[in-house]
Amino acid sequence: MSKAFGFVAYGGPETQEFLDRPVPVPGPGELLVAVHAAGVNPADWKVRQGLFGRKTPVPRVLGLEAAGVVQVLGEGVTGFVIGDPVFGPALGGAFAEHTLLAAAEAAEVPDDVSFAQAATLSVAGATAYDAVAQLGLEAGRTLLVLGVAGGVGSVAAQIAVARGVTVLGTASDQAREYVASLGATQVRYGEGVAERIRAAAPDGVDGILDLVGGEDARAAATTLRPGGRLVSTADQATAAGLGGEYVRRTRTSAVLAELAALVAAGAVDPHVSETFTLDRADEAMLAVESGHARGKVVVEIR
Known part of the structure; x- marks a missing residue:
């Protein structure tokens, strides 16, 4: 099983709780990733509130962006190998020990970029x-x-x-x-x-x-x-x-790779202002939902 943090009904923070779910299985074109860090965004609490719709069944894992290490390659995936440090938009939630990334929207984490920094790049x-x-x-x-x-x-x-x-x-x-x-x-x-x-x-x-x-x-x-x-x-x-x-979103690995290169070169600092462990994910959500967070808030899993 894989520990995760999400919500069991659409609504306020009181609907959030920890969840145990099976380790996800990557489909064609997907990567299974052991998550090291996940970015927190205003969209997370808006998803929980149902402001983007309520069609997705609950319970639902929170978190839209993740960085970690490739564990399993889905069918047809090229350009990555098991053990690669990667980041990208999370499929099915990022506040978890494991998540899935679409290979076409993922990029490698450069040596000079931390998992916490990389985890902030896919959305904001x-x-x-x-x-x-x-x-x-x-x-x-x-x-x-x-x-x-x-x-x-x-x-x-x-x-x-x-x-x-x-x-x-x-x-x-x-x-x-x-x-x-x-x-x-x-x-x-x-x-x-x-x-x-x-x-x-x-x-x-x-x-x-x-x-x-x-x-x-x-x-x-x-x-x-x-x-x-x-x-x-x-x-x-x-x-x-x-x-x-x-804004027109491109959602490609090329954009993420360019962003990571800018961070590695020192041209962009994601300004990770606060980090929380997974067992304090509720506090991370509150920091962003309060509207007072400056820069980026990150949940660190490993």
Whole structure:
């Protein structure tokens, strides 16, 4: 059996509990992985709440991204061998001693990258990479990241800075130093945000990555230069109403490999802010669900 943490009914934290499940068997194109670390994301508690639908039967294991060591190769898998350190989106839950990865969406963990770092890249990191690529800003341009202190925003800012883009990011004043550590300039969010953005970028911004939606996104959009682009992960309707686009996800091993290479080179720090053992997975969920986590939270299994 394989120990896991998940939920037994859709709802609040009270539905979470530890589960014992058979060790998963990889199907064609899949890898069985002994999990060393799993990233925690806001989407985890939203899945538990049923905000993405309630069709998947419960009990259900939580966790969307994992890093570990290959134990078994599914039929037709090439490019990996047993014992390889790998990471990717988890099939069937990552907060577990074992999980499955789709080989086409998995990548090897480089020597200079920890399992905890790698476990943060498949969801927030890859979303950030795809969004920055979609914006297509050249060196010397200015990017505004709404919600820069979270998991997606932190990585997006660093990728953009590595490409020679000037980055502004909305966050609380308490996060000013953290935002500066990303290579970005903090702008306080909330009422009057458009005026503060204009003060930091008098000529406007060339691109906006919207991670928050709502009134801040509508206000910030007024600072976009003619011909500028807006990409959102927060709200498809708002993005479309502002003339922008929703983020297009690629979900390939190539993107994960590029992200891992950026981490290995020191160009991107996933900023793992807190780690919890599997038996404290409920605390890890609470840290993210509270909305106060900065950077990434990780559950370490081994």
